[in-house]
Amino acid sequence: MEITQRELKDFKMRNFPVEICFKPIGIIHTPFKDLRGIPIQASMSENDGKIEIFTEFQEGLKDLDGFSHLICLYYFDMVQLPVALRSKPFLVDEVKGVFAIRTPFRPNPIGLSVLKIKEIAANFISVAQVDILDKTPLIDIKPYIPQFDSPKTTKIGWLKKKIRKMVS
Numbered sequence: 411m412e413i414t415q416r417e418l419k420d421f422k423m424r425n426f427p428v429e430i431c432f433k434p435i436g437i438i439h440t441p442f443k444d445l446r447g448i449p450i451q452a453s454m455s456e457n458d459g460k461i462e463i464f465t466e467f468q469e470g471l472k473d474l475d476g477f478s479h480l481i482c483l484y485y486f487d488m489v490q491l492p493v494a495l496r497s498k499p500f501l502v503d504e505v506k507g508v509f510a511i512r513t514p515f516r517p518n519p520i521g522l523s524v525l526k527i528k529e530i531a532a533n534f535i536s537v538a539q540v541d542i543l544d545k546t547p548l549i550d551i552k553p554y555i556p557q558f559d560s561p562k563t564t565k566i567g568w569l570k571k572k573i574r575k576m577v578s
Contacts, residue, residue: 436463436548440540449541452523459540468533475530479554485547486519
């Protein structure tokens with residue numbers, strides 16, 4: 411069905427949610443059993459993993475094999491809440507605001523990685539460039555489309571001249 415023909419809830423009846431709950435659609439399998447040694451970003455990883463989509467969602471994988479990469483959204487289930495709103499990132503020795511860094515220790519501990527698709531077989535997606543703790547709950551995946559997902563940038567804040575390959 412076309413997106414313009416789908417029905418939304420009545421806008422006038424909209425209430426801002428106090429809490430948002432998600433059901434995992436799968437689980438991410440990686441070689442990382444501990445936070446130490448995980449690459450700090452997927453683009454810096456040389457490790458492979460597997461995304462297991464629960465069978466009730468397997469039908470949603472149709473046509474994903476036509477893409478080279480996917481955006482993986484996941485839940486940092488090992489983070490203990492609440493978290494500090496300021497933290498020291500890996501690349502500098504000074505405290506930054508949590509929304510200006512990529513820490514998993516966030517008010518809503520949601521992770522995002524762009525992963526290379528190697529193969530899709532049944533309800534498993536083999537991926538490269540994994541930077542995720544083993545057995546992490548999967549919230550969603552979307553195809554990565556460079557024309558949509560890679561805007562030209564002019565500023566990268568405090569990271570200017572600080573980016574280098576690192577692991578945690």
